[in-house]
Amino acid sequence: MPSKEYDAVVIGAGLVGAAIAYGLVRIGLRVAVLDEGDSVHRPSHGNFGLVWVQGKGVGRPEYARWTLESSERWFDLNASLVEDCGVDPGYRRPGGITPALSEDELCALKTMLERVRSESAAADFEFEILDDARIRTLLPACGPEVVGGAWTAYDGHVDPLRLLRALHASLDLHGARVRSQTKVRAIVPLPGGGFEIAVASGPSASSEDLAGYDPPKGSSLDGGETNKRLQAQRVVIAAGHGSKALGSMVGIEVPVSPEHGQILVTERTASILEYPTLSVRQSDEGSILLGGSKEDRGFDISAPVRTSAEIAARSLRIFPQIAKLRIVRSWGALRVMTPDGFPIYAASDEYAGAFAVACHSGVTLAANHVWQTSRWIERGTIPPEMACFSPRRFESPSSDVSKIA
Amino acid sequence: MFRRLPDFPAGPSLTIDFEGEALPARAGESVAAALLAAKVAVFRATPVHAAPRAPWCMIGECHECLLEIDGEPNRRSCMVQVRNGMKVRRRQGP
């Protein structure tokens, strides 16, 4: 194969694309990272920051194992980013707790974790069902309604914005600066292998809808936009909600849709929560984040007060003393959801070297994307044990569609 | 460190109470501006690491300037206009 300008072009510099690109530059590939910019919906800028294992992968043991593995590799990722660029995402893994507000909830937690343990055939999968006394020794802030909970050793959290910043800074230091305001408009497979990627860059590139408009090569549009073409041996589509359109250019189906999540942040306060839960956690700076909502609202990213009130009400049942804290921010963001909730790892059958990755837990899986997914891309194939994450599973009507990822 | 601009509109002079001390202020300015002009360098300590903090953005975004104002804790002092006799304190407790 003739050598191209780049070994790989990664489209999307959110958590997924930036992590994969970081893995690729560490292997020594020449990488370009392209990102559309601020006007698009980017959960990497608005997520909850958990590296969460507990309960993931019910009915899909490969996913349970994949998630667990990423949590283990997160220590290396954190250390590697600190060493490269000095920005510390602050990974902490005290284990995570899911508080239960009724005996039914507690039973359901137990059943779920036992199922994950037996399905993944990991006898050493460590979890503990906490009674009402035990949960209060671990989380003294629990209110009277909390009857118990579940604990696993593998859950932790990071500052997700520092993570994104650390990935970008490290990419820069490895010579792969993220090119922002650079929208990919077309991926053209080249005869003989490799790809040509047509980009529009400049302040107007992301805000304007350029669909269907094909300006001449190298032309400059009003608003300072320029059009360029890059050539690469491999292309990785990690464009979040933009991946569907890009995937179709290289014959990969990426059936993702938005799921709205909302987050409230309190003013900073002394440390009162030593363990993260799935919907309430305290950052290393003392802010308490409240979340856990899931709504189908299309591409609307507003943060309605009604949803905030529901989130606050549930959080207060668990930790009543939060009531005295002021909420300083709230926002909505859109999870990148697949039809069954499990991630998509795809290699194009038609065009060797084209890949697509999409998932709703890009913080959790970041370590695997750095240390493993980048290797598949370097080698050009996804290993057979990951075949269950191919989007081909959505093609057959009988495919296993459980909504519990 | 900070001075009022020479063309800052000379409104009526007021007095606010900061930690028991009477400080001069000008009508129309924010509590944060008045304290900075009075050379107050530390507004609060962060609750977890106890790092000293002072106003940074002065437009209500960064929450670095939090103070107790007239008995109400954790108010963004850059967003509150001074009033004569206002009682301002640093954060009490966590």
Ligand SMILES: Cc1cc2nc3c(=O)[nH]c(=O)nc-3n(C[C@H](O)[C@H](O)[C@H](O)COP(=O)(O)OP(=O)(O)OC[C@H]3O[C@@H](n4cnc5c(N)ncnc54)[C@H](O)[C@@H]3O)c2cc1C
């Ligand atoms: C409320 C909420 C809470 C969450 N909490 C957690 C959590 O606690 N733990 C966890 O693991 N995950 C969490 N997530 C999920 C996590 O945020 C996402 O999995 C992750 O951010 C996805 O990253 P991404 O890179 O795929 O997508 P994005 O952040 O959307 O990044 C994709 C990038 O691609 C770019 N792009 C799109 N189209 C183009 C194009 N044509 N050309 C060039 N660039 C393009 C965009 O500009 C964007 O920057 C949460 C999500 C939400 C919404």
